[in-house]
Amino acid sequence: MFQIIKNEWRFLVRSRIFLGISIAFIAILLLSVFLGNYQTQKQEQTHQNATDHVRQQWVSIDEMNPHSAAHYGTFIFKPSNLLSSLDEGVNSVTGNVLRVEGHVQNEITHSEASQMQAVSRFGKLKPALLLQYIVPLLLVFLAFNSVSNEKQSGRLKLLVLQGAKPLQIILAKTFSVWLYGVLLLIFILIVYGILNSQSLTADILARTGLFFLSYGLYYFIISGLTVFFSARWQNATLALTSMLGIWIIWTIFLPNILMSSVEKWHELPSRNEFQTAMKEDRSKGLDGHNPSDKRSLALKEKVLKKYGVDSLSQLPINFDGMRMQADEDYGNSVWDKHFGNNRSVLQKQKQSFQLGGIVNPFISLQNTSMGFMASDNLHHQEFLLQVENYRRDFIKMLNDKQTFGGSKTGDWSWKEDNAFFKSIPDFDYKPTQISAVLSNYILDVALMILWTILVLTMIVFGTKKIKMV
Amino acid sequence: MQLSCNYKINLLVLRLSCIKNNFMIQIQDVSKSFKGDFAVQNLNLEVKKGEILGLLGANGAGKSTTINMLLGFLNPDSGKVSINAIDTSQNAQETRKLIGYIPENVNLYPYLSGLENLDYFCKLAGLNYSKTELEDYLTSCGLASDAHLKKVSGYSKGMRQKVGIAIAYAKKAKVYLLDEPASGLDPLASNELSLLLQKLASEGATIIMASHDIFRVREVCNRIGILKKGILVKELNSKDVSANELETLYLKFMQN
Structure with a gap:
């Protein structure tokens, strides 16, 4: 088998057309890696500058009423992920700046939520675009006549007469085509590693390894299937047509059809519906800015009773801050309900979409590629959740200061000094652990392994039916 | 039984x-x-x-x-x-x-030389010959020595047939x-x-x-x-x- 692989590679290396295409393609790949990396680094720098600027603004507050500061708020910038320079995933549609303010939670739904799982990457030169769409096409063009050419030229008979078994020939041809895809992948990862050598961590390496595994499996499926068709069909044109048909169905039609179906099965509320439902539920709770609100009055009675006083002016605390926090707590529970609902819908969408991998391994590849490169919806939701938790702590600190900081109810002119604002910690993003990611995408990896086994089985059993004459 | x-x-x-x-x-x-x-x-x-x-x-x-x-x-x-x-x-x-089989058109690998083709087919049959041995086989089958290292894409039909026979000959068919x-x-x-x-x-x-x-x-x-x-x-x-x-x-x- 080694001899056949070696011979296939001799052909690849000596073919001028192939070498020309390879060099041009590698140049485009290099460009995409450099551009992706440059874009990520620039974005990272911009985000860092913006984060520093916003933090500087915050810590520069001389004195301000804490509740006013809650409305003054701050901004959080989604940290750029080094890995997303390989696969941008949903980042291009989710946005990466979030406002942190009292009473205002960020929404999980956004304008392009309908494409969150299957984002079209056409039009943006990222390595993932080339690795997912173009490399498989190259593999198809390399493999479609690999066996049929041998059959038509009569060399297959000579090979078999020399002792090579048909299965060996087909497997060797599959491996040599697959190896081309894998070498391109390794090349990209090495360039990416060199460009980011100082930032590589165990997490990034593990994710990159899983990224490599996913693509390696997908390339084997494509190579094996094409070589199989090349061996089984009577002519190369039929093998090429079959594989191009499969490529179009797998990469263009099925992901969109499946995503649309999944969205129908597990419907996510529109932005308008989400906002209306939130507004409606919030209206049932306490209004922090309205002292004559019924629930506000009930809270007032409870607090007066707790402190054993008759009026707000006798309270040792500022009831305004307490009312604001109660409003906030209620708003949080409303958000938890709706955010939780959306999260659960998105999770169901994701799980149903993952099952699409049974008929289309490209879906599994897209999922794992985004997932392992930390640019999927799961990572985005995790970021939103961390921002929301930070927002809650942030607003609670401000409301608590308003309540217990020494001011009296109704004293809106009371201000806290700079030391307090400086003491409020900045947002600290904790990246999602690879173990959490892996458990979410184990199904996709398993489906690709099953596809690989299926293709191998087709090769093993299909080879027996290959007509030599 | x-x-x-x-x-x-x-x-x-x-x-x-x-x-x-x-x-x-x-x-x-x-x-x-x-x-x-x-x-x-x-x-x-x-x-x-x-x-x-x-x-x-x-x-x-x-x-x-x-x-x-x-x-x-x-x-x-x-x-x-x-x-x-x-x-x-x-x-x-x-x-x-x-068996050594020589079809009407011996379609060898055009990007390989006659010598490389012979070497490849011999290796598939589990035969590892030295370069001199391979050249001897080609010469015995009538292929001029100056053609041994030329790519088969430039061979005539007769030359390809000689390599085809050399493959069978080297296999000791x-x-x-x-x-x-x-x-x-x-x-x-x-x-x-x-x-x-x-x-x-x-x-x-x-x-x-x-x-x-x-x-x-x-x-x-x-x-x-x-x-x-x-x-x-x-x-x-x-x-x-x-x-x-x-x-x-x-x-x-x-x-x-």
């Missing part, structure tokens, strides 16, 4: 008969049809070691089907095809080790099956091929050559079989007929 025992006894008898008669190739009562049409019908042929048999016949006469059955790529519907007393349909892997080998060759190349085949036969190789070329077959082969619609209509020694007589005979059979 009994079947297996009978088969072994038959095989032994066949082998003894082969040794006794010095037959390398035996085709016994073989028929093969495709979609109801006979390609070969009740064919009986025996070729001795060192003998060259020429199969003449028009297109569709059954020459290629016969060769494909000898190669083990087609199994007969009935009858038996054996090489060195080994049934090709039962143990094609074994019989293929003995005992049987050479040639399907229309002289077709499209210029007279010089065709003559070189004839001399090469005679040389191989003198070294003990058994050769079957299917062809349309009456004159070349008569010149090279010891015996000639004329096939028509899958039936062996005439078998004769080439010494017994002149070229003109053979042509007349052949045309008579084809026209009837």
